[in-house]
Amino acid sequence: MNNAASKVAVVGSGISGAVCACTLARNGISVTLFDSARGPGGRMSQRRETSEDGKEMLFDHGAPFFTVTNNDVLALVREWESGGLVAEWKVSLGSFDCVSKKFVNIQQDGMNKKYVGVPGMNSICKALCRQPGVESKFGVGVGRFEWLEDKNLWSVSGLDGQSLGQFNGAVASDKNVVSPRFRDVTGRPPPLDLTFAPDLAVKLEEIPVNPCFALMLAFSEPLSSIPVKGFSFQDSEVLSWAHCDSSKPGRSANSERWVLHSTADYARTVIAQNGLQKPSEATLKKVAEEMFQEFQGTGLSIPLPIFRKAHRWGSAFPAASIAKEERCLWDVKRRLAICGDFCVSPNVEGAILSGLDAASKLTEILSCL
Numbered sequence: 001m002n003n004a005a006s007k008v009a010v011v012g013s014g015i016s017g018a019v020c021a022c023t024l025a026r027n028g029i030s031v032t033l034f035d036s037a038r039g040p041g042g043r044m045s046q047r048r049e050t051s052e053d054g055k056e057m058l059f060d061h062g063a064p065f066f067t068v069t070n071n072d073v074l075a076l077v078r079e080w081e082s083g084g085l086v087a088e089w090k091v092s093l094g095s096f097d098c099v100s101k102k103f104v105n106i107q108q109d110g111m112n113k114k115y116v117g118v119p120g121m122n123s124i125c126k127a128l129c130r131q132p133g134v135e136s137k138f139g140v141g142v143g144r145f146e147w148l149e150d151k152n153l154w155s156v157s158g159l160d161g162q163s164l165g166q167f168n169g170a171v172a173s174d175k176n177v178v179s180p181r182f183r184d185v186t187g188r189p190p191p192l193d194l195t196f197a198p199d200l201a202v203k204l205e206e207i208p209v210n211p212c213f214a215l216m217l218a219f220s221e222p223l224s225s226i227p228v229k230g231f232s233f234q235d236s237e238v239l240s241w242a243h244c245d246s247s248k249p250g251r252s253a254n255s256e257r258w259v260l261h262s263t264a265d266y267a268r269t270v271i272a273q274n275g276l277q278k279p280s281e282a283t284l285k286k287v288a289e290e291m292f293q294e295f296q297g298t299g300l301s302i303p304l305p306i307f308r309k310a311h312r313w314g315s316a317f318p319a320a321s322i323a324k325e326e327r328c329l330w331d332v333k334r335r336l337a338i339c340g341d342f343c344v345s346p347n348v349e350g351a352i353l354s355g356l357d358a359a360s361k362l363t364e365i366l367s368c369l
Contacts, residue, residue, distance in 0.1 A: 006028075006029045006030065006168045006169070006366040006369070007029070007030045007031075007032070007165070007166075007167045007168050007169075008024055008029055008030070008031050008032075008167055008168060008169040008170065008171060008362060008366075009031075009032050009033075009034065009145075009154060009156050009164075009165065009167040009169075009170045009171070010024075010031055010032070010033045010034070010170075010171040010173060011033075011034050011035070011142050011145075011156075011170075011171065011172050011173065011174055011177055011191075012034075012035060012042065012172065012173035012174030012177070012340075013033055013035040013037070013039075013040035013041065013042065013125055013129055013136065013138070013173075014040075014041065014042020014043060014044065014125065014173060014174070014340070014351065015041075015042065015044050015124065015125055015348055015351045015352055015355065016042075016173045016339045016340045016341065016351035016352065016354050016355035016358075017033065017035075017042075017171065017173030017174070017339070017340075017355060018033075018040055018124070018125040018128035018129050018355070019076070019128060019351075019352050019355035019356060019359070020171050020173060020337070020339060020355035020356070020358045020359045021033045021128065021129065021131070021134045021136075021171075021359075022128040022129075022131040022134060023355070023356060023359035023360075023363075024133075024359045024362060024363060025131045025132065025133030025134045026131065026133070027359070027363045028133070029133070029362070029363065029366060030133060030135075031133060031134045031135065032134075032135045032137065032164075032165060032167070033129060033134055033135065033136045033137065034137050034140050034141075034142050034156070034164065035136075035137070035138050035139075035140070036139065036140065036141035036142075037138060037139070038138055038139055039122065039126070039138055040122060040125035040126055040128075040129045040136070040138070041062075041121065041122035041125045041126075042062070042125070042174075042316075043062035043063050043313070043316045043317075044060075044062055044063050044117065044121040044122055044124065044125055044348065045061070045062055045121070045122050046058050046059065046060055046061075046120035046121055046122040047059045047060075047061045047216060047311065049216065049307065049309060051218060051255070051306055051307045052306070052307070053306075055254055055255065057216075057218055057252075057254075057255060057257060057307060058119075058120055058245075058251070058252065058257075059216040059245055059257060059259055060116070060117075060120060060121040060245050060248070060259065061214040061216055061259055061311050062121065062214070062313065062316065063121060063347075063348055064116075064121075064230060064241070064243045064245075064259065065089050065114040065115060065116050065230075065243075065248075066114075066115050066116075066347065066348035066349060067112050067113065067114060067115070067347075067349065068113070068115065068349055069349065070349060070353060072353070072356060073349050073352050073353060073356075076352065076356075077115060080124055080127075081115075083127070084118060085117060085118060085123050085124050085127050086115050086116070086117060086118060086123075086124065087115070087116060087118045087248075087249040087250065088113050088114065088115060088116075088249075089114040089115065089116045089229075089247075089248050089249065090114075091114070091228070091229035091230065091244075091247060092106055092107060092108050092227075092228045092229065093106075093107050093114075093228055093229070093230045093231060094106035094107060094227070094228040094230075094231045094232075095231055095232045095233070095234055096231050096232070096233055096234065096298060096300075097234045097235065098233055098234060098235045098236045098297075098298065099234075099235050101298065101299045103227060103228065103231065104234070106227070106228060116248045116249065118248075118249055118250035119250035119251065120250075137164075140158060140164070141158060141159040142156055142157070142158065142159070142164065142177065142191045143157050143158050143159040143160070143161060143188070143191055144156070144157045144161075144191050145170055145172070145177075145191055145192040145193075147196065147334050147336075148166070151166070153166045153167060153168060154166065154167045154168075154169065154170040154334070154335075154336075156170070159188075168335060168366060168369065169335035169336070169337070169362045169365070169366060170334075170335070170336050170337075171336075171337045171338075171339065171358055171362070172192055172336075172337075172338045172339075173338075173339050173340050173354075173355065173358075174340070175204070175207055175315075175318070175338075175340055175342050176190070176315070177190060177191050177192045178190050178191075178192045178194055178201075178204045178338065179204065179207065179315075180205065180206070181276070181315060184276050185276050185277060185314070196331075196334070197331050197334075197336075200329050200331060200338065203322045203323070203329060204322070204329070204338070207318055207319075207320060207322060207342050208318070208319040208320050209315040209316070209317060209318055209319055210264035210267075210317040210318075210319050211264060211267035211268060211271055211312070211313060211314055211315060211316075211317075212240075212261050212262055212264060212267050212312075212313045212316065212317060213261070213262040213266070213267050213270065213287050213291065213310050213311065213312050213313070214259055214260070214261055214262075214310065214311045214312075214313065215259070215260040215261075215262075215287070215288055215291040215292065215295075215308070215309070215310050215311075216257070216258075216259055216307070216308070216309050216310075216311065217257065217258045217259070217260065217292070217295075217305045217307065217308055218255040218256065218257045218258075218305055218306050218307035218308075219255065219256045219257075219258070219303060219305050219306060220255065220256075220306050221256065221303070222256045223244070223256060223258070223300070223302065223303075225300045225301045225302075226244075226300055229243060229244040229247045230242065230243035230244065231243075236263065236294060237263060237265065237266060238262060238263060238266045238290060238291055238294040239260055239261070239262060239263065239291060239294050239295065240261050240262060240263045240264075241260065241261040242258060242259070242260045242261075242295070243258065243259055244256065244257070244258055245257045245258060245259050255306065255307075260291055260295060262287075262291060264317070267312070267313075270283065270287060271312075271314070276314060278312075279312050284309070284310040284311070284312070285310070287310040287312075288308050288309060288310040291310065292305070292308060317346055318340075318341055318342035318346045319346070320342070321342065321343065321344055321345055321346065321350070322342060322343060323343040323344065323354075324343075324344060324345070326343070326357075327339075327343055327344050327353055327354050327356075327357035327358075328343050328354045328355075328357045328358040328361070329343065330358075330361050332361075332365060335362060335365055335366070337358035337361055337362055338358075339351075339354035339355050339357065339358035340354055340355075341354065
């Protein structure tokens with residue numbers, strides 16, 4: 001079969017799915033990308049909020065930046081950089097010791113290049129999902145993947161049971177598509193039933209994840225008591241990370257915006273008390289209050305913000321890698337690839353590598369049909 005006649009469904013528009021879709025399209029394969037969210041990005045999403053005085057504020061509330069060590073990924077990043085999608089974030093990072101109330105281990109800019117999307121972390125995924133040959137369908141949840149043995153095709157249907165099309169290959173870049181946790185959150189079975197591939201099912205059965213709450217803050221004045229633009233917390237039961245989002249290249253300077261991440265243990269405690277379902281406004285307000293109190297408790301002279309809001313990442317950060325060598329899970333007979341940061345390494349670079357490998361395997365097998 002000519003690649004131009006091949007059709008592939010990609011579910012999930014995080015960086016792994018977006019890279020996979022774009023790479024397939026560049027190889028002449030027709031791609032339809034589905035995501036239940038309003039836009040692309042996954043953990044590289046950007047949150048749009050409005051302050052009380054009507055000002056629009058944008059927050060990178062997931063991955064704050066990424067680093068690169070692999071040459072294949074570096075080549076992609078350089079391409080994105082030349083296209084204005086990525087820029088280096090030239091700042092110093094450090095750690096804050098909550099016992100001594102002092103900054104320690106301050107790393108000067110230049111030790112490791114830190115990359116960010118411009119003007120937001122989701123800019124990369126947005127551009128990839130607009131690649132010619134990629135049809136992106138946002139706000140469309142997939143209810144079921146079904147392998148049609150007699151037709152040698154994948155059938156994809158929506159949450160309402162309506163057909164979304166038939167495809168020569170399929171890519172699941174969202175681990176929730178196959179996770180038992182899907183049922184706990186939605187009350188529905190996972191869209192992809194892997195009984196036909198028990199070896200893959202075993203690997204995906206229980207990927208350990210680290211939940212996290214993100215707190216978005218905006219201030220009318222710079223936090224001048226903080227000597228770095230990003231830092232981890234030592235000996236805090238509540239906070240693990242903080243960064244000045246408005247210090248990144250291409251961001252608006254109409255306010256100083258910070259994003260704080262909770263510890264996984266704190267997030268687990270909140271989820272244990274309130275369940276896996278979408279948290280209530282009351283829960284998020286309580287989380288925002290507790291995280292901000294911990295931030296103020298550092299003694300860093302943190303003023304009251306002009307904006308404060310919490311967001312829950314329920315299972316975004318994988319705590320294990322299930323296909324380090326293979327880089328993605330692959331069923332050659334059914335032309336099914338499962339990719340994401342849970343395969344290679346729990347970071348942006350790992351997600352990109354997994355997406356590239358999934359695209360490579362599908363391109364090769366589809367060219368032989």
